[in-house]
Amino acid sequence: MTLNEDDIVQCFAHLFRDSSRGMTGIGDDAAVLPSINDEHYVISKDLLVENIHFRLSYFDPEGLAHKALHANLSDIAAMGARPAFLLLGLAIPPTLDHIWVRRFSEALANECHRQKVGLIGGDTTASLHDLFISITVVGRAPRATLKYRTGAESGDVVCVVGELGEAYCGFKLLEGKQAGFKEIKAKSLCPMALVQEGLWLGGRSEVKAMMDISDGLFVDFGRLAEKSGVGGVIDLNSLKPSPHLKAACSLLNIEPVECVLVGGEDYALLFAVAANDVELVSREFESVFSYKPNQIGFINAGQGIRLMQNGVDVPWTYKAFSHFGEN
């Protein structure tokens, strides 16, 4: 049985009422964003498609709502902005029933509430085959604290906050139906956007460029470098896979360093800081978050990303991260 649109609208209506954070235009043709003096809105949109980005067999509705939300919050955090509003698009296949949709939407609304994000609109419809989740997220920030991919300069130190490679490894464990490794699987199933870290880094004028790592360190560092018109170097000695990750990689017969370099969906943050500022920023970051950014390399005047170890170039052919159905 396919879902009746009005039933779903009803199901969402009270969620919107509860989480609209005083906005007008909710349930109207379009939501109205409050005007903000001296701040800018930032906006981002992501798609999650069943059997491309996720399998329903791995997720209960609450888990999928969490993942869909955090993947999007990460984009706003990566701009140094505060997530503020969210619009949800959901195309629902005949295999999912009202209970599933209600659980998903309630979990999404609850997590939005916890994150102080207003759920202000969207669209639901039927789908013939696959579940399709489209989220638009709006954030806000003073102009001066917005961080772009541009701005990195030769000599800058490049840092990462957040774990790398574990989400990818967790995904491989799930695909291989491997038992155990609950913590690593959780990195794939239940990622946490680094919203507070992104905001804090946004507020630091020393941070010259920032992005989130959703497609793997190697690829995303390459994107930041390209946007900034520079090259970059990753110091392989700086990438220290955890014992957990090493154990899982050993079982999967993957090089841990490959996991760290190409694994996607970590939602870690990558940023560039002038070499003179990096110790100060790291120290103050640690005093707030109780862990240090990891200095994974530096920017140079070249093109593309090179790998080095003990001061020597490491040739390496990598295979970029892809979801089940891509590439």
Added chain:
Amino acid sequence: MTLNEDDIVQCFAHLFRDSSRGMTGIGDDAAVLPSINDEHYVISKDLLVENIHFRLSYFDPEGLAHKALHANLSDIAAMGARPAFLLLGLAIPPTLDHIWVRRFSEALANECHRQKVGLIGGDTTASLHDLFISITVVGRAPRATLKYRTGAESGDVVCVVGELGEAYCGFKLLEGKQAGFKEIKAKSLCPMALVQEGLWLGGRSEVKAMMDISDGLFVDFGRLAEKSGVGGVIDLNSLKPSPHLKAACSLLNIEPVECVLVGGEDYALLFAVAANDVELVSREFESVFSYKPNQIGFINAGQGIRLMQNGVDVPWTYKAFSHFGEN
């Protein structure tokens, strides 16, 4: 063959560059909206799902891009706002190739350009079965000119601008593989959002409530009335199906008035004006657009929508408009 994400990103990159209208943050984690004094942003999000909202057999990529865009522009126009920015989400099934995607995205970018709408971001991915199109559109308007579904009061006259029923009839002709009736089919295949009309009506303080009619006059009038806490009456004598529509309905064995009442996807505008103001607004509207709003009924203190003809209640059981896969 599924599409490589980077190829698609490349394909979009120059379109974004050309149509970003001076925004920053394009191709970054999120796009940045310029701050606007004394204006508000409005935001709306729509999904179009293959074989639920459209069939690829009816549309070339340019036609589908046009329809997807105008369905969304209509939501902004219905708020009395000016469409300003657009984000596109596209999940592409293996049946569509690079050429299709390029034609679709170029047509979308061209029509955005024509409509002075900046294409500022989005996401593309693979899909296993169906094509999904998710559009987020951002508009802007001074607070005073925004129109909501609330605000209609007992005694107000209710008007429509735009044709009703023809898109639905065109859709039925296509589904029935009927030859001819090119003009009516075009109303389904190539709808035009009434952007200028919406803006003009937004600027009229006499217009107390407004929305677009995407799910049929009866259903959408009911929504406006409910949001305003009032009831409404449709005068069947005011609904004058065109000779074209009558001829097509006769072939399809549908009552023309049913087409007009329940047919969706017209993207006409529905609005309420105090009875004292309706002649003035109509006259001035006509002087700009060379046609008059159609006065289709009025607001009363009741609940729900009633049908009347020659001053007498007309009992009627209607079946709401639905797409192929819904209800």
